[in-house]
């Protein structure tokens with residue numbers, strides 16, 4: 468057990484799922500920001516850890532640090548380049564200082580549902596994006612699904628005009644800033660771990676996220692309600708350092724890649740169900756969920772879709788066309 472892991476355990480931080488690594492095993496630290504058992508990413512990371520530690524026993528040992536106990540997403544990529552952590556799965560909105568190509572995933576109403584996202588990611592165009600940050604020292608290993616984003620605030624949101632004048636937390640993505648600018652709202656970039664407190668104290672009025680994050684972080688407790696807008700996607704890149712990855716012995720790298728591929732397929736197939744369960748749990752806990760009529764939804768599309776034009780140069784018209792072909 469590492470010093471950090473011991474310190475976390477002594478500090479009584481819950482949810483950390485470190486393994487006891489044996490002498491001689493290569494330690495793979497995996498840092499993320501969500502819970503471990505009711506979240507598409509958390510469950511996937513836990514399964515990855517379990518399989519690596521069973522099947523690569525004696526060779527490799529994975530320690531998962533969930534719930535932002537080790538790093539927030541704004542620090543984790545830097546830590547990876549410094550060799551302090553070997554794997555992470557930040558949302559695709561968090562790579563903007565490394566590549567502008569991932570902005571396509573943040574464009575509102577780009578994808579109809581997670582199946583379209585899946586098909587695009589698995590296409591040649593999507594797979595080429597795994598290597599788009601190699602020059603910056605990062606290697607994408609695969610895409611993990613969370614799901615479609617919903618929008619919430621401290622007042623009902625039914626038409627886009629309802630968001631005007633409100634402050635919204637956004638992930639650190641200029642596309643998401645532009646999205647809330649289009650709504651005449653005030654976007655504020657903020658780390659995931661700070662959102663609940665910011666909503667509670669009124670630092671921001673609203674936020675956008677998936678059902679599993681709204682449930683896992685209890686945002687519904689400090690919001691008027693959540694509108695089922697499905698207006699965007701929140702997915703992850705499982706990422707590692709290029710040097711670290713290339714430095715592995717080929718058999719070790721191959722086994723790790725195979726386990727990761729299998730975990731990715733298994734858990735991506737379950738991500739929608741995990742989010743549906745979170746939505747049901749929100750309702751069961753007294754949270755309000757609002758559905759949009761077709762007319763209301765059309766009004767959101769009309770206001771938000773023009774945001775695409777601002778970023779077409781970054782993501783490429785060909786990539787937009789490829790993405791659209793899977794809807």
Ligand code: LMR
Pocket residue numbers: 500501508557558613638658659676680701
């Ligand atoms: C967020 O910052 O809202 C999400 O990216 C958190 C996560 O990892 O799901």
